[in-house]
Amino acid sequence: MAALGALRSCWAPARLLTGSAHHSNRLVLCQQTSIKRHFSNNKILVELDEATGVAVMKMKNPPVNSLSLDFLTEFSITLEKLEMDRGCRGLILTSASPKIFSAGLDIMEMCGKSAEHYGEFWRAVQEMWLKLYGSNMVTIAAINGSSPAGGCLMALCCDYRIMADNPKYAIGLNETQLGIVAPFWFKDTMSNVVGNRVTEQALQLGQMFPAPEALKFGLVDQLVPEEKVQSTAASVMAQWLTVPDHARQITKSMMRKQTTDKLVNNREADIKNFVSFITRDSIQKSLQVYMERLRQRKQ
Numbered sequence: 001m002a003a004l005g006a007l008r009s010c011w012a013p014a015r016l017l018t019g020s021a022h023h024s025n026r027l028v029l030c031q032q033t034s035i036k037r038h039f040s041n042n043k044i045l046v047e048l049d050e051a052t053g054v055a056v057m058k059m060k061n062p063p064v065n066s067l068s069l070d071f072l073t074e075f076s077i078t079l080e081k082l083e084m085d086r087g088c089r090g091l092i093l094t095s096a097s098p099k100i101f102s103a104g105l106d107i108m109e110m111c112g113k114s115a116e117h118y119g120e121f122w123r124a125v126q127e128m129w130l131k132l133y134g135s136n137m138v139t140i141a142a143i144n145g146s147s148p149a150g151g152c153l154m155a156l157c158c159d160y161r162i163m164a165d166n167p168k169y170a171i172g173l174n175e176t177q178l179g180i181v182a183p184f185w186f187k188d189t190m191s192n193v194v195g196n197r198v199t200e201q202a203l204q205l206g207q208m209f210p211a212p213e214a215l216k217f218g219l220v221d222q223l224v225p226e227e228k229v230q231s232t233a234a235s236v237m238a239q240w241l242t243v244p245d246h247a248r249q250i251t252k253s254m255m256r257k258q259t260t261d262k263l264v265n266n267r268e269a270d271i272k273n274f275v276s277f278i279t280r281d282s283i284q285k286s287l288q289v290y291m292e293r294l295r296q297r298k299q
């Protein structure tokens with residue numbers, strides 16, 4: 001992945017030069033008709049604006065955008081497609097249904113299944129993280145709802161986070177509240193954003209931060225009224241895209257490579273660790289109790 005990233009970086013200046021001439025032609029055209037390409041499947045809606053090179057990816061997995069094996073597979077395939085598309089320089093990640101950005105990993109994928117299934121599921125979670133955290137594109141999370149655990153991880157993978165200014169929406173790595181443990185790469189991703197002290201406390205407590213608290217602790221970069229989340233993401237993206245791709249990409253890779261390499265070099269051991277952890281009777285029991293609590297809360 002790193003080698004591919006470097007190769008793309010080297011090509012980026014040429015791409016930018018031809019891209020800008022190309023784009024300015026398009027821009028004229030765009031004033032009459034906006035050129036948008038759609039890559040949608042039944043779980044993810046993507047709209048790529050060819051004039052700006054920005055793709056908006058909307059997660060659509062009702063009721064709560066939980067990250068099931070199917071969803072994660074579609075997500076990684078879509079991201080790979082955009083990554084390879086020379087016309088796409090920026091990605092805005094959001095939810096198709098406001099109120100929930102993502103409920104995190106699908107707990108049902110971690111309950112009562114075979115060891116083989118857990119292994120396959122965990123590999124898909126790793127793949128999503130490697131692709132999103134290692135992306136060469138500018139990535140912005142437009143967090144238009146609550147975002148626990150794996151949902152928070154996705155947002156933390158992005159370069160910039162804009163959240164709806166609503167104290168009812170909360171974000172955080174709450175794994176310990178489920179009786180499970182955030183793996184080292186979840187922890188590292190958070191620590192790279194908010195620092196070791198905040199991460200240590202938040203992870204032990206499984207803390208969910210309401211939007212204003214999330215801003216205070218640097219978990220998100222900006223709060224805006226709910227109806228402005230998408231437009232703010234688009235204007236922040238436009239600013240980021242003024243930086244030459246190759247310089248920004250090499251810088252991003254320099255900042256993140258040590259973190260991604262830790263998982264790349266330990267993928268199989270990490271899967272083994274997850275499978276042996278999640279198959280424990282005590283952990284299965286904790287997850288069942290948590291799901292039951294969720295259902296009762298609803299009643």
Ligand SMILES: CC/C=C\C/C=C\C/C=C\C=C\CC(=O)SCCNC(=O)CCNC(=O)[C@H](O)C(C)(C)COP(=O)(O)OP(=O)(O)OC[C@H]1O[C@@H](n2cnc3c(N)ncnc32)[C@H](O)[C@@H]1OP(=O)(O)O
Binds near residue numbers: 181183278
């Ligand atoms: C030593 C270490 C070694 C290895 C590492 C080991 C382990 C690490 C393992 C795992 C890491 C996991 C990270 C995760 O992402 S775990 C998932 C955590 N997610 C949550 O806690 C979210 C729980 N959900 C909520 O808080 C709420 O549902 C909500 C705020 C997202 C939405 O609230 P609503 O009131 O709008 O909706 P609900 O009525 O609560 O839910 C609707 C419906 O959806 C079901 N559901 C909710 N979340 C999940 C989920 N994450 N997975 C599956 N299903 C979910 C909920 O039960 C309802 O279902 P029913 O309608 O009742 O059928």
